[in-house]
Amino acid sequence: MNQVIISDLNRTPIVQILTWFTLVTSLLAFFTHAGIKFYVFRSLTIESWLVLAALVFCVAQSIAVSLQAHYGFGTPIATLDGYQIESNLKCEYAAMILFIVSLGFSKLAVVAFVHQLTPSELHRRINFGVLAVITLWLVCSVLVAAFECRLPRPWDRTLDRCIDRLTWWNIVSCFNIVTEIAIVALELVITAQLQIRRQRKAAVMTLFSCRLLVLVAAAIQLGFFNRESTDAALKDDLTLGYWRSTICNQIVQCIAIVTTCLPYTKLFMEGFESGLMRLDDLRRRGEHTSKDDSKGVTVRILYEDQQVHLGWNVVHKPLFIYAAAVVLVPTAIRFLLYSFALISLSLSSSIRITGPLIVFLLGFPCRVGDTMASSTTKSGDVELIVTPTQSTNKTDDLALARLGKKAVLKRRFGFLSILGFSCTVLITWEGSLVLFLVGFQNGGPAGVIYGYLTVWVGTVSVFMVLSELVSMAPTSGGQYHWVSMLAPPSSARLLSYISGWLTLCGWLASLGSGAFLTGGLIQGLLMLCQPDTYVPQNWHVTLLYWAIIAFCVFINIAAGWLLPKFEGALLVLHILGFFAILIPLLVLGPQGNAKEIFTTFVNMGGWQSQGLSFCVGIMGSVFAFVGGDGPIHLSEEIHNAQVVVPRSIMTGIAINGSLGFAMILTVLLRMGNLDEVLGENPAFPFMAIFHRAVQSRSGAAVMASIVMVLTISANVGFSASTSRICWAFARDRGLPGWRTLSKVSDRTSIPVYAVAFTSFIACLLALVNIGSTIAFNGVISVAIAGLFSSYLLTSSLLLYRRCTGAILTPSEAFDTDTTFSSTTRDGMSRTVWGPWRLPGAIGIANNVFACAYLSFVFFFSFWPSFAAVTPANMNWAVLVTSAIAGISAIYYAVWARKTYNGPVIEIDERDLSGRVSVIEQRHELGST
Incomplete structure (x- = not known):
C-alpha cells in the first residue's frame, strides 16, 4: 500500500491538508453570509457579490496551490525533473496573482459594507479614499505579479530576468497591512460615535476588530517570507524553501473572507436562541x-x-x-x-x-x-x-395547553440550537469510528458499508414517523404520551406506563453507555500517548465516568441557560472536526483497494452463514444512530416545536448520515493492515488507524481528542434528554417520588431534581463496572432494546390509527369544530395531524417499513457477537429488557395503577380561550 510520509524533506502533505481545510472554511463562511442575505432580502447586495468574487478567486488559488503540491512543492527541487519544476513554477505564478485578487476583493467587500454602515458624509469620503488606495494597490500588485519575469516566460523564476521579489513583496504586504488598519480604524471610529453603553460599544468594537486577524496573519507571512528569501539554505530551493509562507498565504486568504462575512454571520449565530418575533x-x-x-x-x-x-x-x-x-x-x-x-x-x-x-x-x-x-x-x-x-x-x-399541559419550562431553543443538539447527540461519524470493530467483526468492510446504508435508510423512516407524532403532540413525554394518545382505551394506561419505563431506562442506559465509552476513549488516548507507562484499570474508567457525569450535571443545572449556545458551538466542532480528521486521513493514510472494500465480507463471529453474521454486525451502525429522539424530549423548551423539532430531527439525520458514511468509507480505504491495527489497539482501532496514517503520536492524539471532546459533549445531551423524560414521566405520576421529581426550579426553569436523580442513577450503574464488566455491559445493553421497543410500540399504534382513518387533518378538524386532546377516550376522531406529516399512502408505506425495520433491529439487538456464547460475550439485553418490562408491569398492577392514569390533564381544553384560532393556525401551518 502506498502511503505519504511527512518528513523534513517532504512538506507536501502539510500544504495539501491546510490548503483544503482553509478552502472548506472559506466556503462555509460565504454560504453563511449569502444564505442569510438572500433569505432576508431576497437578493444579494454589492458586498455579497464582492465576497463571491473573492471566493471564486480563492477556490482557483487553492486549486493552483494543490496542483503545485502535486508537482512537488514541499520537496527539494533537486529531486524533481524539468517538467515538474516548470509546472510547479506555473502554478506558483497563477496562485500568487489569484491570491492578490482574492484578497483585494475581500477588502472591497468590507469597504462596501462600511459605506452602508454610516450615514455620515465625512465617513463616506474617508471610505472612498480607502477604496481608491485599495483599488490602486490591487491593480498595481496584479500587474507587477503578472510580469514578474520577462516574457515569454513570466513565471520562470529560475532565470535571472525577474524583479527583486523580496522588495516587491515587502511593499505589497506593507500596503496590505496599512489598508487593513485603515478599514478597522474607520469601523471603530463609526462605532465610537454611537451613543450606547460602554460595555456594548466594546462588544461591537471587538466584532470589527476581528479583521485585525488578517493583519496578524499577514505579518507572520511576511516574516516567514523574509526569512526564506534571505536564508542561503532556503532561498535557492524554490519548492521546499517557501512552504511556510505559502501556508500563511492560505490562512491570510481564509481569514480575510471569514472576517468579511462575519457581520451577517452573527445573525446566523443568534439563531441558536430565538424569540417569538422572526x-x-x-x-x-x-x-x-x-x-x-x-x-x-x-x-x-x-x-x-x-x-x-x-x-x-x-x-x-x-x-x-x-x-x-x-x-x-x-x-x-x-x-x-x-x-x-x-x-x-x-x-x-x-x-x-x-x-x-x-x-x-x-x-x-x-x-x-x-x-x-x-x-x-x-x-x-x-x-x-x-x-x-x-x-x-x-x-x-396554547399548543401545549391543548395537550392538557401547563408551560413551566423556559423555551430557550431555536432551530439552530436544537439542530446542534440533534447532531451532537447522534454523533454518528464519531460513533461509527468508536464502534468500527463491531460491524467489521461480523460483516467485514463490505458489511460495514451496506449495513450502514441499511441502518441509515431505516432510521430515516423511523424518525419520519416520530416526527409526525411530535408534530401532533410536542411534549417532553414523547413515546409514553403518544401511546396513551393512540392506544385503545382498555390498554392505554398499561401500555403507556410500560412504554414510559422502557424509554426512561433506554435513555439511562444511553447515558451510562455514553459515559462509559467516553471514559474508555480517555483511557485509550492515555495509552496512545503513554504506551509504555500507562496501565489501564477498570476503576480508572469508573472515575472518568463519574467526572463526565459531573460535567453533564454542571452544564444542565448550573449553566442551563448556556445549553443552547453550548449545543450550537458543538454543531460547529462536530462538522469542523469531521474535516479536521477526514482530510489528513485522505492525504496521509495508506491507499486501500476500493474493489476489495466493497466486495469483502468477514465472519469472525463463527455464524452459520454470512447473512446471519451481517445481521448481527449491523448493530454497530444501529448504535451510532441511537439518540435521535433526543430533541423530542426537549419539545417544551423549543420555540414552535411542532415544526422545528421535526425539521431538526430530519436535518440532523441527513447531516449525520452523510458525514458518517463519508467517514466510514475513508477509514476503510485508509486503515491499512487490519491485523496490525488490532495488534496496536484492539479496543479502539480507529486510534491506531490515525497513528498509522499521520505517523505521529501527537497528531493522532489531536485527532482522537476531537472525537473524545465530542463524545464528552454528547453526554450533556444524553443527560438533558434523560432528565426531561424523567421529569415528564414524574409529572404524570409514573415514577416513585413523582412529587419531588416533577418540581422545576423557579429561578432557572430547569427540572433540577430530575437531572440530579438521573445522574445519580447513572453513577450507581458505574459501581457495577468495578465489580464486573460483564454485568455492567448487560445493564447498558438495554439502550437499543429499550428505545427501539418504545419506537416500535408507538409506530405500530400510529399505523393502526392511520389505517383506520381515525386521525383528522387540520382542515377536517376545523370543519367539525374539533380540538386536539391527547387524553381523549371517547373515540379516535379527536386526534389531529400536526403540520409535519407524510400524506396518504406514502405515510402508510413509510410507517409499515418503519415497523418492519424496528422489528428487525429489536430482534437482533438481543443476539451476541459470537456464535460460541460464554458468560463474558453473552448479550444480556434480553434479560434486562424483559426485567424492566416485567417489573414495570408488576409495579403498575400493585401500586402505580392507583396514581398513574396516563398523562395528567393540567389544563382543561374547555377552559382555553381562543380555541378556534388555534385550529385556524394549525390549518395554516398544515397547508404550508
Whole structure:
C-alpha cells in the first residue's frame, strides 16, 4: 500500500491538508453570509457579490496551490525533473496573482459594507479614499505579479530576468497591512460615535476588530517570507524553501473572507436562541417582501402608535433567522470567532439606515417580552410596530395547553440550537469510528458499508414517523404520551406506563453507555500517548465516568441557560472536526483497494452463514444512530416545536448520515493492515488507524481528542434528554417520588431534581463496572432494546390509527369544530395531524417499513457477537429488557395503577380561550 510520509524533506502533505481545510472554511463562511442575505432580502447586495468574487478567486488559488503540491512543492527541487519544476513554477505564478485578487476583493467587500454602515458624509469620503488606495494597490500588485519575469516566460523564476521579489513583496504586504488598519480604524471610529453603553460599544468594537486577524496573519507571512528569501539554505530551493509562507498565504486568504462575512454571520449565530418575533414570520404573512428592501429602507420603531427609540425595555430576545439551506455553514465561523460572544446594541435615536444594516442592527441579542409586527410603507420604508403581550410564547403555550399541559419550562431553543443538539447527540461519524470493530467483526468492510446504508435508510423512516407524532403532540413525554394518545382505551394506561419505563431506562442506559465509552476513549488516548507507562484499570474508567457525569450535571443545572449556545458551538466542532480528521486521513493514510472494500465480507463471529453474521454486525451502525429522539424530549423548551423539532430531527439525520458514511468509507480505504491495527489497539482501532496514517503520536492524539471532546459533549445531551423524560414521566405520576421529581426550579426553569436523580442513577450503574464488566455491559445493553421497543410500540399504534382513518387533518378538524386532546377516550376522531406529516399512502408505506425495520433491529439487538456464547460475550439485553418490562408491569398492577392514569390533564381544553384560532393556525401551518 502506498502511503505519504511527512518528513523534513517532504512538506507536501502539510500544504495539501491546510490548503483544503482553509478552502472548506472559506466556503462555509460565504454560504453563511449569502444564505442569510438572500433569505432576508431576497437578493444579494454589492458586498455579497464582492465576497463571491473573492471566493471564486480563492477556490482557483487553492486549486493552483494543490496542483503545485502535486508537482512537488514541499520537496527539494533537486529531486524533481524539468517538467515538474516548470509546472510547479506555473502554478506558483497563477496562485500568487489569484491570491492578490482574492484578497483585494475581500477588502472591497468590507469597504462596501462600511459605506452602508454610516450615514455620515465625512465617513463616506474617508471610505472612498480607502477604496481608491485599495483599488490602486490591487491593480498595481496584479500587474507587477503578472510580469514578474520577462516574457515569454513570466513565471520562470529560475532565470535571472525577474524583479527583486523580496522588495516587491515587502511593499505589497506593507500596503496590505496599512489598508487593513485603515478599514478597522474607520469601523471603530463609526462605532465610537454611537451613543450606547460602554460595555456594548466594546462588544461591537471587538466584532470589527476581528479583521485585525488578517493583519496578524499577514505579518507572520511576511516574516516567514523574509526569512526564506534571505536564508542561503532556503532561498535557492524554490519548492521546499517557501512552504511556510505559502501556508500563511492560505490562512491570510481564509481569514480575510471569514472576517468579511462575519457581520451577517452573527445573525446566523443568534439563531441558536430565538424569540417569538422572526423575520420569516413577517415574510410568511406577506409583509416586508419588497426587493427594494435590499437596496435601502428607512426603519422607524413605533411603540403604542408613537415613535420611540429601539430600547432594551422594548426588545428582550434575539431575532431568529431560519436558514436550513445552509445548515453546514456555521462551522468555520463559530470555531474561529465564538469566543468573541454575541453582541448587544441599542440605538439612542431613530436613524436612517440602509437595508443590509437593518438585519445587522436588529439582530443583536435583545431580550424581547413583546411581539412585533411589520408593515411596508412608501418608498420601501418599513415600520416595526411593537405591541406588548403577556407571553412571548403564547402560541407554543396554547399548543401545549391543548395537550392538557401547563408551560413551566423556559423555551430557550431555536432551530439552530436544537439542530446542534440533534447532531451532537447522534454523533454518528464519531460513533461509527468508536464502534468500527463491531460491524467489521461480523460483516467485514463490505458489511460495514451496506449495513450502514441499511441502518441509515431505516432510521430515516423511523424518525419520519416520530416526527409526525411530535408534530401532533410536542411534549417532553414523547413515546409514553403518544401511546396513551393512540392506544385503545382498555390498554392505554398499561401500555403507556410500560412504554414510559422502557424509554426512561433506554435513555439511562444511553447515558451510562455514553459515559462509559467516553471514559474508555480517555483511557485509550492515555495509552496512545503513554504506551509504555500507562496501565489501564477498570476503576480508572469508573472515575472518568463519574467526572463526565459531573460535567453533564454542571452544564444542565448550573449553566442551563448556556445549553443552547453550548449545543450550537458543538454543531460547529462536530462538522469542523469531521474535516479536521477526514482530510489528513485522505492525504496521509495508506491507499486501500476500493474493489476489495466493497466486495469483502468477514465472519469472525463463527455464524452459520454470512447473512446471519451481517445481521448481527449491523448493530454497530444501529448504535451510532441511537439518540435521535433526543430533541423530542426537549419539545417544551423549543420555540414552535411542532415544526422545528421535526425539521431538526430530519436535518440532523441527513447531516449525520452523510458525514458518517463519508467517514466510514475513508477509514476503510485508509486503515491499512487490519491485523496490525488490532495488534496496536484492539479496543479502539480507529486510534491506531490515525497513528498509522499521520505517523505521529501527537497528531493522532489531536485527532482522537476531537472525537473524545465530542463524545464528552454528547453526554450533556444524553443527560438533558434523560432528565426531561424523567421529569415528564414524574409529572404524570409514573415514577416513585413523582412529587419531588416533577418540581422545576423557579429561578432557572430547569427540572433540577430530575437531572440530579438521573445522574445519580447513572453513577450507581458505574459501581457495577468495578465489580464486573460483564454485568455492567448487560445493564447498558438495554439502550437499543429499550428505545427501539418504545419506537416500535408507538409506530405500530400510529399505523393502526392511520389505517383506520381515525386521525383528522387540520382542515377536517376545523370543519367539525374539533380540538386536539391527547387524553381523549371517547373515540379516535379527536386526534389531529400536526403540520409535519407524510400524506396518504406514502405515510402508510413509510410507517409499515418503519415497523418492519424496528422489528428487525429489536430482534437482533438481543443476539451476541459470537456464535460460541460464554458468560463474558453473552448479550444480556434480553434479560434486562424483559426485567424492566416485567417489573414495570408488576409495579403498575400493585401500586402505580392507583396514581398513574396516563398523562395528567393540567389544563382543561374547555377552559382555553381562543380555541378556534388555534385550529385556524394549525390549518395554516398544515397547508404550508
